[in-house]
Amino acid sequence: MLLRGGAESLSVCCGHCAPAAERRRWRRKRGRLGVVTLAGDGSPLRFEILGRPAAWRDGRELDLGPGKQRAVLAVLLLSPNRPVPTSSIVEAVWGDEPPDNGANVVQKYVAGLRRVLEPERSPRSPGRLLTLTGAGYALRVPPEGLDAEIFQDRVREAHAVRAAGDPARAEALLRDALSGWRGTALAGLNGSFFEAARGRLDEERAAALEACAEIGLELGEHARLVPELIRLVAEYPLREGFRYLLMLALYRCGRQAEALAAYRDARDFFADEFGVEPGERLQTLHVGILRADPALAAPPAPADTPPADDLPEPAGTGAAAGFAPPDPPAAAPVRAEHVPATMVAAHPAAAGQPWPGVPVVGPAPAIGWPPPQAPARRRYPWAVRTGLILAPLLSFGALTWAEVAYFAARRRSGTLGLMSVGYLVMTVVFFYGAAATDPEATGWWDVPMMFSVFVTTLGGGVHLALITAEPSSPPDGPAGLSEAAVDVALIERRVRRDQARSLVAHHPAVARELRIGRPDLARTFDDGGLVDVNAAPEHVLAALPGLDPYHAKLIVLARTAHGPLPSVDDLAVREILPFHTVHALRETLIAVPPEA
Structure with missing residues (x-):
């Protein structure tokens, strides 16, 4: 028979052929190798809870019986080699709805587990693997017999090896430990007890994954x-x-x-x-x-890594692939034209050198005001577009003003708003004329009526066809640029905002000199469209999406009466703006500390 445990192997003929002392020595050896031996049977037994609870012997999974019986085994495996009171087993398995005879039911399931785990045991003999003590039931699990304990031992060993200065071996140990997970721990078992145990095991797994990734970055x-x-x-x-x-x-x-x-x-x-x-x-x-x-x-x-030219290239990589x-x-280079001329003497960095401790950026595409929160144009399905175009024709122009007003509100377009008012006036003219004149007689009122119905019907249909037409260029993007180019421009804008925020955090005097957050002032430094809540005038704040003149006035009054805002979040803390509005404008607003 061949017994394996870790990296060792041992070959014996049969334990019963040796003297008693020799048999005891082999049993101790098998315990160190992580093998659970049963009475009259030398087959290894191992347990798993890092996934669906299972028990294995000789590479074959054992049938653990019904779900409650499997749950009882899981409770015992979560406290290996320690007695678990019967009342604790009942509470863990049944929770708030225990059976009337909970102790007898647990005894029944324990008997079923003994039949599965110790098939050679006689019915009347006491269990050797699953024993009953004065403190409760205890499941004997030797070292290397439970996957959770193997995982925890490997993780501890990896941390010790990493502390000793061998990160490569520590990473290998962590990956070996993580390979023992077969899915969600204690899968298929419900209840607060198993949820807590599952959360604890999953936290250990996440910590091991994080440590493994940290070591990988070190390497x-x-x-x-x-x-x-x-x-x-x-x-x-x-x-x-x-x-x-x-x-x-x-x-x-x-x-x-x-x-x-x-x-x-x-x-x-x-x-x-x-x-x-x-x-x-x-x-x-x-x-x-x-x-x-x-x-x-x-x-x-x-240092001992050979040159790259001497390393063999894996298949499918390298220049050929x-x-x-x-x-x-x-960081991208900065040019002098991005800094005001008045800064050159006081800050030599404006002449081409980076600012101390702050990344500098190259020339940015012209990005004007307002910031990019303005809603983008959308593409309409052909069926929706057809319905929008036919609505003015089928309603004789009565719905034209409403559709144009909808698009005006959606796009925040004053031009479309004026057009919707014009359509509404012409619709009123038509219906008023139709009600006030004699349909049998012809008069001067027929001319404005015919003109109104012609413009609101045919003109409205053409107008809506143009409004709903697919844009020739991406929303808010320069004409001729592809969507990828616009995405790059947006990323550049975000980077510039982050760089401007870094300037404000580390060099507020420089930020004030560069007029960061002041789109109302002439400047050459591109901050990505930021707005300073401590200095921007009221009309600039009121132009922000989601803000009205009332809230803009509140911001100005708050900073004047109670001093500058330390951060944008203070707008919500002081109840000047609701939190959702502050969060929506977080990418645009900034609080530049004023000059002391």
Whole structure:
């Protein structure tokens, strides 16, 4: 018979052929190798709870019986080698609806488990694997006999190896530990007890995954980790650690804009769900990416790594496959024309050198006011478009003004609003004339009536055909630019806003000199369309989407009477604006501290 445990193997003929002392020595050896031996049977037995609870012998899964019996086994496996009181088993398995004879039912299920786990045991003999003590039932599980304990042991060993300075072996141990998971822990078992245990085990798994990803970044495996981290962020959206590692991996791959977009997604998620900002660690990394902090660069390759030319290329990679390693992240250069001439003497950085501790940007496309929150034009299905065009014809122009007014409100277009008023006036003229004149007689009133019905019917149909026509260029984008080009422009705008915010946070005097957040003033520095709540005039604030003159006046009065706002969130804290409005304008508003 061949017994295996870990990396060892042992070959014996039969335990009954040896003397008693020799048999005891072999039993101790089998216990160290993680083998559970049964009376009269030398077959190994192992248990699993990192997935659906299961028991295996000789590579064959055992039939654990009905669901409640499997749940009783899971309760015992969550406290291996320790007695569990019968009352605790009843509470864990049945919760708030225990059976009348709970102790007898548990005894029945324990007897069923004994028949499955110890088939060679005689009915009247006491159990050796599942025993009854004065404190309750205990399931004997030796080392390496339970997948959860194996996982925890491997994780502890990996942390010790990592602390000893061997990250490569630590990563291998963590991946080996994580490979033991077969799905959701304790799958198929319901109740508060199992939910709590499942949450505890899942937290251990998430911590191991995070540690494994951290070690991978230490080893320079950022390109390989990006897809895995994207999946982990979706699986564990509340863990900031995975978002941190994803941003760092993207940055080290030369994907700075995507790293900043990942931070913005995290900020939006936490604001929407809990009304809070990301943690300090994420915010510090965000600032570091904006500043192109050298400390965030990928670690150097190990000294004993052979040159790249001497390494064999895997199949399907290399230049033949169109693969090129990512360029190191770098900030775009700034030019002197982006800084006012008055700053050159006081700040030599305006002459072409970067600002101290702040990334600088190159020339941006002309991005004017208002900011990009204006609603975009949409593409209408042909059936909807046909119905919108035929409505003026079928209603003899009576619905034209309403349709144009709808598009005016949707696009916030004053021109369309005036046109809808004109259509309404002509509709009133037609119906008033039809009611006030004799249909049998012809008079001067027939001319404006015919003109009104012609314009509202035929002209309205043509007008709506033009309004609902598919745009020749993307919404709010320059004519001739593709959608990809507009996306790049929007990303550049976001990056410039983040860079302007970094200037405000670290160099407020420079931010004030560059007039960040003041679209009403002439300036050459592009801040991406930010608006300073501490300095922007009332009419600029009132022009923001979602704000009206009343709230704009409240902002001006609040900063005048109670002092400048330390942050944009103070608009909600002081109850000047509702929180949802502040959140909607978070990308546009900024609070620049005034000059002391």
